[in-house]
Amino acid sequence: MDLTYEWDWEYAWEILPDLLDGLWITIQATFFGIILAMILGLAFAILRRSEVRAISWPTAWVIEFIRSTPLLVQLFMLFYVLPHYGIRIDAFTTGVLALGIHYATYTSEVYRSGIEGVPRGQWEASTALNLSTMTTWSRVILPQAIPVVIPSLGNYLVAMFKEVPLLAFITVFDVLGEGKAACTRNFQCVEPYTLVGVLFLIVSIPSSILVRQLEVRLARQP
Amino acid sequence: MPDNPEPNHDEPSNSRSAILERSAEPDAPARTASRLAVAAGDELEGSGVRFSGVTKRFGDLTVLDQLDMEVAPGEKMVIIGPSGSGKTTILRVLMTLERPEAGTVEVGGEQLYHEERNGQLVKASEKHVRQVRRKISMVFQHFNLFPHMTALDNVSFGPRKVLGLSKDEANERAARLLEVVGLGDKFGEHPARLSGGQKQRVAIARALAMEPEVMLFDEVTSALDPELVGEVLNVLRDLAENTTMTMLLVTHEMGFAREIGDRVVMFDGGRVVEQGPPTQIFGDPQEQRTRDFLRAVLDRE
Numbered sequence: 164m165d166l167t168y169e170w171d172w173e174y175a176w177e178i179l180p181d182l183l184d185g186l187w188i189t190i191q192a193t194f195f196g197i198i199l200a201m202i203l204g205l206a207f208a209i210l211r212r213s214e215v216r217a218i219s220w221p222t223a224w225v226i227e228f229i230r231s232t233p234l235l236v237q238l239f240m241l242f243y244v245l246p247h248y249g250i251r252i253d254a255f256t257t258g259v260l261a262l263g264i265h266y267a268t269y270t271s272e273v274y275r276s277g278i279e280g281v282p283r284g285q286w287e288a289s290t291a292l293n294l295s296t297m298t299t300w301s302r303v304i305l306p307q308a309i310p311v312v313i314p315s316l317g318n319y320l321v322a323m324f325k326e327v328p329l330l331a332f333i334t335v336f337d338v339l340g341e342g343k344a345a346c347t348r349n350f351q352c353v354e355p356y357t358l359v360g361v362l363f364l365i366v367s368i369p370s371s372i373l374v375r376q377l378e379v380r381l382a383r384q385p
Numbered sequence: 386m387p388d389n390p391e392p393n394h395d396e397p398s399n400s401r402s403a404i405l406e407r408s409a410e411p412d413a414p415a416r417t418a419s420r421l422a423v424a425a426g427d428e429l430e431g432s433g434v435r436f437s438g439v440t441k442r443f444g445d446l447t448v449l450d451q452l453d454m455e456v457a458p459g460e461k462m463v464i465i466g467p468s469g470s471g472k473t474t475i476l477r478v479l480m481t482l483e484r485p486e487a488g489t490v491e492v493g494g495e496q497l498y499h500e501e502r503n504g505q506l507v508k509a510s511e512k513h514v515r516q517v518r519r520k521i522s523m524v525f526q527h528f529n530l531f532p533h534m535t536a537l538d539n540v541s542f543g544p545r546k547v548l549g550l551s552k553d554e555a556n557e558r559a560a561r562l563l564e565v566v567g568l569g570d571k572f573g574e575h576p577a578r579l580s581g582g583q584k585q586r587v588a589i590a591r592a593l594a595m596e597p598e599v600m601l602f603d604e605v606t607s608a609l610d611p612e613l614v615g616e617v618l619n620v621l622r623d624l625a626e627n628t629t630m631t632m633l634l635v636t637h638e639m640g641f642a643r644e645i646g647d648r649v650v651m652f653d654g655g656r657v658v659e660q661g662p663p664t665q666i667f668g669d670p671q672e673q674r675t676r677d678f679l680r681a682v683l684d685r686e
């Protein structure tokens with residue numbers, strides 16, 4: 164059996180533009196997805212700490228629900244169910260929404276640990292100074308809670324990046340989707356999948372290193 | 386025990402700012418020797434405080450048991466007593482860090498946890514609590530400075546955000562207060578780079594910047610290395626002797642308590658065991674528990 168494989172440079176070169184288009188979709192989906200996850204996750208974390216039960220309980224419940232169902236299910240729910248209620252958004256936006264909402268449950272957990280890491284005395288000093296709830300959160304608690312959780316948020320960025328291919332299920336073709344398309348179109352699959360793997364590496368390795376460096380930098384701060 | 390002093394409430398509270406402005410001028414009246422007192426606003430009356438039937442429980446543990454206690458405007462009241470007797474809890478209830486299960490607390494004649502509605506005393510709104518709380522400031526055993534802010538920002542933050550001062554005004558006030566507590570060269574330092582004594586002086590400046598009528602000090606020298614206690618006590622002594630602020634101090638520094646206290650209250654099991662002028666409590670305590678406690682403290686020293 165001949166195990167050598169003739170790598171077809173011409174073919175690889177031909178499909179690269181499509182793959183790069185796909186990669187660009189992946190990057191965009193990750194970018195908007197993580198921003199949504201960071202904002203929504205923070206909102207979840209804060210609402211969940213509310214002293215008003217009518218706020219904290221439903222929040223906890225929603226988080227639990229989202230966390231215990233697969234991202235794919237949420238993707239389908241948003242994509243096929245929302246239009247039934249007259250909400251029409253394009254597939255890419257739907258994908259970003261699903262990613263952001265799903266990952267918000269993880270980031271909210273990250274924020275929660277950061278917030279709980281702020282000593283109780285900081286809340287008490289804020290009360291003693293008569294600071295408003297808003298000022299206490301925005302100027303005292305979060306500036307101390309967020310820097311320590313940035314590396315963990317970064318890890319979720321990398322994790323999300325690797326999950327974007329799921330969006331193919333709702334017709335958003337990212338880099339893997341494009342690779343798969345090339346493969347079925349031409350019955351030649353080694354080049355596209357190899358290239359997809361390399362492209363993922365090219366993006367996620369530097370991101371991981373960046374996150375790691377951030378971690379070290381933050382750890383060094385007083 | 387002072388007889389039911391009427392809290393003085395006629396002073397317009399904005400006159401304090403005028404004092405702060407004036408103290409910056411070189412020809413400020415030399416009436417007082419204390420720059421700290423001037424910077425803190427020495428001409429204003431402190432508010433009286435009254436606890437009536439205050440009960441505070443943690444689970445099954447009753448920490449304050451129907452406490453009745455009154456502090457006269459401007460009085461320097463020292464609270465002593467064994468660990469776990471509820472001293473911190475009294476201050477925390479007054480600072481609204483703990484909500485009592487029963488009883489009322491009055492500050493400057495105003496209810497702290499209640500407000501009058503249709504002639505009835507009902508649970509106060511958050512807004513009301515906030516408004517009465519403006520009169521009170523607290524200095525903590527463990528400083529609780531904001532670690533992400535410089536010393537100057539720690540002090541100017543409250544005046545800016547709560548009292549509505551401009552950034553310049555607030556910084557000026559903070560600078561003046563840090564100067565008089567001896568930290569004129571530490572404006573830009575973060576708390577992590579300050580010694581315990583310096584941190585506590587920043588914390589005192591931060592509390593003073595809010596122009597409180599009542600100041601609470603909870604064992605503010607207990608977390609300090611022995612050689613740093615003096616610098617903080619000096620600031621407290623200055624405040625006690627030269628301002629009319631009402632002060633409640635929990636301390637184990639008996640010499641200091643004797644020196645600056647108008648009244649010493651001996652606390653045990655959430656109740657007042659004995660109280661009176663320092664000379665009496667330290668010189669001729671009437672209660673066995675007071676004698677035991679003082680002996681134990683003095684033995685340790």
Ligand SMILES: Nc1ncnc2c1ncn2[C@@H]1O[C@H](COP(=O)(O)OP(=O)(O)O)[C@@H](O)[C@H]1O
Pocket residue numbers: 443446448466467468469470471472473474475
């Ligand atoms: N948050 C809390 N939860 C449960 N118990 C508490 C809490 N705060 C204080 N206590 C208890 O209340 C009692 C009085 O505490 P505290 O007021 O701190 O005493 P002191 O300051 O005189 O040492 C202690 O037995 C303490 O363990």
Ligand SMILES: [Mg+2]
Pocket residue numbers: 472473474604
């Ligand atoms: Mg205590």
